[in-house]
Amino acid sequence: MKITLDADKCCAAGQCVLIAPEVFDQRDEDGVVVLLDAAPPAAQHDAVREAAAICPAAVIEVHA
Amino acid sequence: MTMFTAPAPLPVEPPSGCPFGPPAAFAALRTTQPISKISLPDGSWAWLVTRYADIRTVLGDTRFSSDTTVHGYPLSGMTGGPSTRNRGFIRTDPPEHTRLRRMVTREFMVKRVEALRPEIQRITEELCDAMERAEGRAEGGVDLVQALALPVPSLVISLLLGVPYDDHDLFQGLTGTLLSRTVPDDEREAARAELRDYLDRLVTAKEADPGDDILGRLIVEQQRTGELTHDQVAAFAALLLIAGHETTANMIGLSALTLMRDPATAEKLRQEPALIRGAVEELLRFHSIIRNGPRRVATADVEVDGHLIRAGEGVVVAVPSGNRDESVFADADRLDVCRPNAQHHVAFGYGIHQCLGQALARVELQVVLGTLLRRFPAMRPAVPVEEIPFRTDMSIYGCHALPVTW
Numbered sequence: 001m002k003i004t005l006d007a008d009k010c011c012a013a014g015q016c017v018l019i020a021p022e023v024f025d026q027r028d029e030d031g032v033v034v035l036l037d038a039a040p041p042a043a044q045h046d047a048v049r050e051a052a053a054i055c056p057a058a059v060i061e062v063h064a
Numbered sequence: 065m066t067m068f069t070a071p072a073p074l075p076v077e078p079p080s081g082c083p084f085g086p087p088a089a090f091a092a093l094r095t096t097q098p099i100s101k102i103s104l105p106d107g108s109w110a111w112l113v114t115r116y117a118d119i120r121t122v123l124g125d126t127r128f129s130s131d132t133t134v135h136g137y138p139l140s141g142m143t144g145g146p147s148t149r150n151r152g153f154i155r156t157d158p159p160e161h162t163r164l165r166r167m168v169t170r171e172f173m174v175k176r177v178e179a180l181r182p183e184i185q186r187i188t189e190e191l192c193d194a195m196e197r198a199e200g201r202a203e204g205g206v207d208l209v210q211a212l213a214l215p216v217p218s219l220v221i222s223l224l225l226g227v228p229y230d231d232h233d234l235f236q237g238l239t240g241t242l243l244s245r246t247v248p249d250d251e252r253e254a255a256r257a258e259l260r261d262y263l264d265r266l267v268t269a270k271e272a273d274p275g276d277d278i279l280g281r282l283i284v285e286q287q288r289t290g291e292l293t294h295d296q297v298a299a300f301a302a303l304l305l306i307a308g309h310e311t312t313a314n315m316i317g318l319s320a321l322t323l324m325r326d327p328a329t330a331e332k333l334r335q336e337p338a339l340i341r342g343a344v345e346e347l348l349r350f351h352s353i354i355r356n357g358p359r360r361v362a363t364a365d366v367e368v369d370g371h372l373i374r375a376g377e378g379v380v381v382a383v384p385s386g387n388r389d390e391s392v393f394a395d396a397d398r399l400d401v402c403r404p405n406a407q408h409h410v411a412f413g414y415g416i417h418q419c420l421g422q423a424l425a426r427v428e429l430q431v432v433l434g435t436l437l438r439r440f441p442a443m444r445p446a447v448p449v450e451e452i453p454f455r456t457d458m459s460i461y462g463c464h465a466l467p468v469t470w
Binding site (some may be wrong): 009012013014015017018019026027028029030031032044053054056057058063 | 123172280409416417419420422
């Protein structure tokens with residue numbers, strides 16, 4: 001799994017951080033998403049897909 | 065299409081006998097006419113979108129504008145007139161929306177809100193202590209709305225913004241008038257003007273002496289550098305104050321009532337407190353208290369599920385309907401605190417305008433409901449459910465009062 005982000009579109013809802021805190025974080029200045037691990041281990045894949053599915057600004061893209 | 069029946073107003077009545085259900089008309093609309101027309105108070109009409117997928121399509125597409133000054137925007141009493149002054153960032157589109165929203169996003173980010181959890185817990189415990197001491201528990205009961213549901217979010221947002229909590233009677237009263245569907249327009253306008261005057265004075269005072277709070281930081285970092293005007297700071301204050309109040313308060317009231325009426329679920333949550341996070345998502349889905357929108361206006365011709373919505377036409381999105389859509393939430397009318405996909409709900413909206421305060425709302429709900437379950441295991445409504453005044457007259461659903469005993 002490979003993750004890419006379009007952080008410019010992020011609205012800092014923060015759901016990705018709640019769902020997959022080992023993969024996503026928020027920037028201190030403005031809460032915009034930060035990618036901690038662009039190629040997370042298998043144990044994180046479900047959580048990452050879930051985060052991508054509910055991201056309100058469709059910022060998270062998951063590549064197989 | 066050959067339908068010439070005049071559109072009816074936005075449905076508000078819950079199904080008979082079930083105060084928790086979304087307006088009864090939605091289930092049929094989702095099946096037969098998922099994109100239909102409703103009439104608006106000003107005599108115009110708007111599209112009503114009731115299916116989950118279409119709701120996400122509309123809210124996720126910035127060709128549907130949130131700008132109340134765009135011709136055709138479906139105004140309601142709650143959104144006020146199309147004034148350009150003090151409309152707050154939720155009534156703007158990118159790039160202005162992005163610029164304004166990012167000025168406050170860090171204040172509501174997950175780790176900032178998590179850091180507030182002990183303070184929210186402390187406030188909740190104190191209010192529960194006061195409830196234990198309250199008189200009138202046996203006769204008529206204690207009103208959970210006034211004792212706990214309203215003060216927790218009110219205290220917390222006042223603290224964050226730097227609004228003196230001593231003024232809460234004033235701004236709670238004004239907020240109530242602003243969000244009512246039934247008060248006359250002139251009364252609502254008067255309340256809007258009074259709140260504007262109050263916040264105008266508050267921002268003026270803070271300009272002289274900005275504190276370590278959200279309004280203080282907006283003044284120092286944005287107003288003094290020319291990024292925001294005085295009026296725009298006041299608009300932030302109005303938006304955050306109003307949004308931080310009634311929404312969470314009504315979710316607390318309705319959720320507490322739901323759990324009192326479902327002892328098996330309440331017991332499960334007492335046994336396994338870790339379930340409270342998922343339970344809060346499910347309660348958000350189940351109750352969907354935003355009964356008046358969100359609303360948008362198309363800025364281009366856009367096709368939604370084979371349906372053409374033309375530029376200049378208004379759209380009202382039925383959040384309570386989307387959250388009961390069986391194609392997404394199996395057995396959608398049942399409360400299941402272990403529902404695996406509950407967090408897919410659109411109770412906080414969807415798209416770039418999704419609720420800024422959602423992390424705060426989640427923590428408040430988790431703390432308050434968890435504490436109530438632990439401290440008042442025998443709590444029950446003090447009156448029959450038919451006597452509880454539900455807020456069918458308000459843009460945000462809930463209970464006006466909730467008498468409880470234990």
